[in-house]
Amino acid sequence: MFSVVKRSFSSSSASAYKVAVLGANGGIGQPLSLLLKLNHKVTDLALYDLRGAPGVAADVSHVPTNSTVKGYEPEGISEALTGADVVVIPAGVPRKPGMTRDDLFNTNASIVRDLAKAVSENAPDAAVCIISNPVNSTVPIVAEVFKSKGTYNPKKLFGVTTLDVLRASRFVSEIGGTNPVNEKVTVVGGHSGNTIVPLLSQTNYKSLDTDVRDKLINRIQFGGDEVVQAKNGAGSATLSMAQAGARFAGAVLNGLAGEKDVVEPTFVDSPLFKDEGIEFFSSKVTLGPEGVKQIHGLGELSSHEEELIKEAKDTLIKNIKKGVDFVAQNP
Structure with missing residues (x-):
């Protein structure tokens, strides 16, 4: 005879999130x-799209982890969002060769605005992670929609810049011949082109030759172009971006669960350069039960990084204004 051992899982012993x-x-x-x-930590996974989400949900649901999965199409968006602790938004069109993230603006802006309205109505307390590009403009769009609905919580709106961090770790490891898992590079600013500023002076790579340094920074800033070109018109960075999105959403969940020292760079409503008219900026953020627990300063910068930050700020002012203006003109 075999005895059956029953295990009980209490909600107090593990964090459970939708x-x-x-x-x-x-x-x-x-x-x-x-x-x-x-x-x-994900016990309820709600997958939404204009079409095809039930199929993705059926497929993913067979993975043997302790969570339920359900797919929703447009008529079910309210149910998909109700009770959500974290909402991740990768919706939108991908880049094609020759396109910048800003070229995506007109299409993705409308998509993000409409999804933000649905989130504000059905999950106003959720932590919202924006992947849809251009992040420098889509995050302000979501903020403006939430403000218009009276649901804006600056501590719970995040632009996901984690892919820049992953690329920085990978690319410096190729120069140093090291394991990228052990390479920690803080990336600040925003999430496109010259707004992406890796703080190499705070790593073991602060003494690179100028030529090597400049090529490395350019590759981190424009690494997405490598993927767009290699896919030859068939898409942009999807798999690495999915890993970045999952890592950041996981960090948000760890923060919500009260874990200590959960720190990730992310594009948030930030006090760092507000006096210069820059409402949003990416820097290291400690995550906690309320979302943003602490926004960290940039630390000591090299003179070259000071210049890069100045360029980034000039671009960010325009990017952020573009998002704010879009909602004002297309409520």
Whole structure:
């Protein structure tokens, strides 16, 4: 005879969270949904898209982790969002060769605005993680929608810049011949081109030759172009972005669960340069039960990094204004 051992799981012994993915059938959404299914804090995974989400949900639901998965199409968006602790938004169109993230603006701005309205109505207390590009403008769009609905909580709105951090770790490891897992590079500013500023002076790579340094920084800033070109018109960075999105959403969940010292760079409503008219800026943020627990300063910078930050700020002012103006003109 075999005895059956029953294990009981109490909610107090483990954190249980509902996560909604808006844009779950896309190139980022599918692998992101799979990675979130593997996160043991996610006990309820709601996958939404204009079409195809039930199929993604059925597929992902067979992965044997302790969570339920359900797919939703437009008529079910309210149910998908209700009760969500974290909402991740990768919805939108991908870049094609020759396109900048800003070229995506007109299409993705409307998509993000409409999804933000749905989130504000159905999950006003959720932590919202924006992946849809251009992040420098889509995060302000979401903020403006939430403000218009009276649901804006600056501590719970995040632009996901984690892919820049992952690329920085990978690319410096190729120069140093090291394991990228052990390379920690803080990336600040924003999430496109010259707004991406890796703080190499705060790493072991502060003494690189100028030529090597400049090439490395350029590669971190424009690494997405490598993928767009290699995919030859068939898409942009989806798999690495899914990993970045899952890592950041996981960090937000760790913060919500009260874990200590959860720190990630992210594009948030920030006091760092508000006096210069820059409402949002990416820097290291400690995450906690309320979302943003602490926004960290940039630390000591090299003179070259000071110049890069200045350029980034000039671009960010324009990017942020573009998002704010869009909602004002297209409420």
